[in-house]
Amino acid sequence: MEAKQYEITEIGKLPNQPGVYFFYNKQQQIIYVGKAKDLKKRVSSYFNKNQQDNLKTRRMVEEIAAISFTIVNSEYEALLLENNLIKRFQPRYNILLKDDKSFPYICITRERFPKVITTRQPGAKLGQYYGPFTDLKNMYQILDLIKSLYTLRTCNYNLLEENICKHKFKVCLEYHIGHCKGPCEGLQTEEAYNQDIQQIEHFLKGNINAVKKHFKEKMSQAAAAMDYKNAQAYKEKIAALENYQSKSLVVNPQVGNLDVFAIVSDAKAAFISYLQIKEGAIICTQNTEIKKQLEELDEDILPLIILHFREKYASNPSEILVNIPIATTFDKAMLTVPRIGDKKKLVELATKNVLFLKREALLRQEDNQNRANKTLVLLQHDLQLKDLPLHIECFDNSNIQGTHPVAAMVVFQHGKPAKKEYRHFNIKTVVGPDDFASMREIVTRRYRRLIEENQKLPDLIVIDGGKGQLGAAVAALQELGIYGQIPIIGIAKRLEEIYFPEDSYPIHISKQSPSLKLLQQIRNEAHRFAITFHRDKRSKTSLKSQLESIPGVGEKTITTLLQHFGSVQNIKEASLKALASQVGNKRAIQIKEHLK
Template structure:
């Protein structure tokens, strides 16, 4: 191949906006870039070599041919660059890949459409929603659809001719009420399509249509005195309300808007994307991009604006960013300084900063071969829960009141990731009458930390409450009463889905079920539960023994408790002699106790 004469090549390049491509000596494309002025941008690689970093100098040294494509605007150049990078995957570009990792929800274009999860996109087959970076939120949607609607789960070709010919029979899903049997013509297309349209609306972030539909059906059933049907429609409204309450509400007045923030270091860029639809956050993803050259934040941001909007199918007319991209866009890009939009930008920045810190801490752990498993788990837990310090001292509370009797609470203590049994504590509920988990939690948390403060003992690094938002709120109220709320991180763990709740945050955190940190929290929670149950069982057992002794004529609760405390069990009392009993309860009561057990033995 003849020697590359860059000066001759540069003289041929126009000053128009466009996309340029660099080839190496084998003819392979090694870099794709965009430019407002092709000649000025390409010239900068060769004429300002002293200002380049090592990676860029290496790129320039391998260039043997230049090609370019002229376009109408810099925005068009950005779109073309995005497509070429995905298609060609040049080794010096930040790699953008067509999303085949995260799943989508597909609603098919067929008679009696199906709703299912897929990772393969074929726009001809259906409408796709996603991708879903958080799988749990996707499954929550699918579970809700199953509770609200009767959409078929089969893959039968329900053409009109097939159904009329009676080719299919209803399956178990019909008999258990999950499907209305369109395969046998038991449900019409119009009725089915009403539910499909509502699923479309929910996936678009619009809950108003299904809410209104369910409400009208409920009122109509109530007017016809069909109260069971009315209750069924009311239940559907409640399902939708529960889902809506878990969605992150930004501000309905904000409407449809995207948010994209970026921070970077020498090695990588970190970005957080949020898609806001009618005031609800319907999608969010935080990603890391490894830098190939010394790309600026504005360059990366411009590229990722196109990528994330295409990936999540956004049609919002406005995007909020923490910096302004250095090009004109067919999109309003703002850097808000005040108001709700600034709060939204701050939320995105908070996510991306935590993500960056998490990545740095993970690299530290991986780089240190000497890091013990104990420290690794604690570092992981610190990262997952976004704590400021390592949780070396963790305390967990649990209540126990089986069938409302003998309410008790227990606290277990873990230090350095291991149980510290000498620090375990039992609590008899003193101020609460009857089974009231919230009030009991408030009492025992308050008693525990009032004592630590009075004794000038160190507070834990993390408090775990076995329960959801209600128990967590009660515990927080106790900390507020002591003036230490905010000084100690506190979380609640709900059993059913292993959701982690934070104070004043309605949206739970879902830690990867394979994560060592979640396993540690579960171990602590299970130990607290075991300790509380054991104490409760002992108390119930002791209570039943006291009741048995109270059956003896002349023996009351005080005497019965005294005997049990001394002998430990009814069996030991039964086997005791008159001489042993007399010093404890007197001769008269001792004779009555002996007479009672002697009579039982006959």
């Protein structure tokens, strides 16, 4: 995004006006987009240590290298812009709302004699869309009702007037069983067909009373003309509509059209329930869970959610019911926290749904935790460990013919990856391809540091490799004087053998056992993490050697480029202007030409 950027020390230059602000990291990536009634006050609050009350916010603030902003006319405009920019840039620290594009829609096609179809890939060219439908059963009930009320074509004929006049088509079985009136042979006029389409549009928009009124008028006209057969048919259609309407949760027709939202949350997630009300009946519901990024408050999350769902379901009632007060004002819509009557009952219903959703999420977490604990108990039994291995650390080396030797350590806590605890190691004391010496070095460095910092040692150490690598790790623990205090095993890839120190023969755990699958997952994760680090290091070294061969490019310039752009690909893809901002125009041209 092209905008003037400000240093953190220049926050005082920001205006006291509504707008949207952007936080950038050193790589010029947008890491957060926010809205504000007062840009200067809001952005300043992030750098007030008294208000940095959670770890994620502090971590984000540490990453901020620059700030930019866009001024708008009102807080509502800021909300709209923020919503669009979050979808576009998907910043790391923003709540990301899913578009749910996999949900199906009902579409009235844009063609002569339109069809009513379902699709999961909405596109404006095909026709007018209604949905999305989160409940497939409900969608098919609606389609069945439409089929019983109206006679629509299902064929794919191109029903241009000239094609019909030339008698290119013949009626099919659908005509003979009464499901179609034969527009392909000119047996139904376009005007009469489009009247049915217009009524279907009313129905899909939730205007059921308008459809009933239309059928009542038709029934009266048929009865007046003594066409009792058609009058009875219209009567049956009205009964079908009333039966469908009775199955919907009708609150009170006097309530009219409303959007209803309820939100509850915990430290990690927010749970939202949405009800769409048309003519007093609930025509659409959706419950969703959203992972928090910065421990956001409910009153900050809810405006984005309201905007998202109203846009998604093309809903625009003038009144929105919510279960908590929020300060944001919406253009052409009033937010209300109802205290009495049917509106309060609607909010209570949404709240009941959202509390159930939260309870389900907690039960699911407990179930996953219990499953993980059962696996750890089984692992404890299979390895004959004294304590439950709640904290496991696994080591792996990576090198190609001795070049760029690196190592990695991954950590699993309670049977799950703890990615914040992962560590990379550059091998410092070993020359050449010596996996055993490399393993001894990194194990020594890891646990010497834990001992010096008086930190808790793991419950189990896993070494990716057989007896040789395990022996090197044991030697490191012996040197530190902690051998015997921590259980340590090696896992060999070929036959998935588990080696113990001072034991000549490995043990085999059943390949179907959850405990072996957990060990394999830990070993594979360590291998992946080590390989990724190794690739990155090779890429940077390769780039450095390429840059060193350019006349006038020295160590200082190379360091500047690597620190700013981070990777080979980023430097190659950087614009001449971006390169020139770091190393000057002349040198930037040299680098661009060389890297081609």
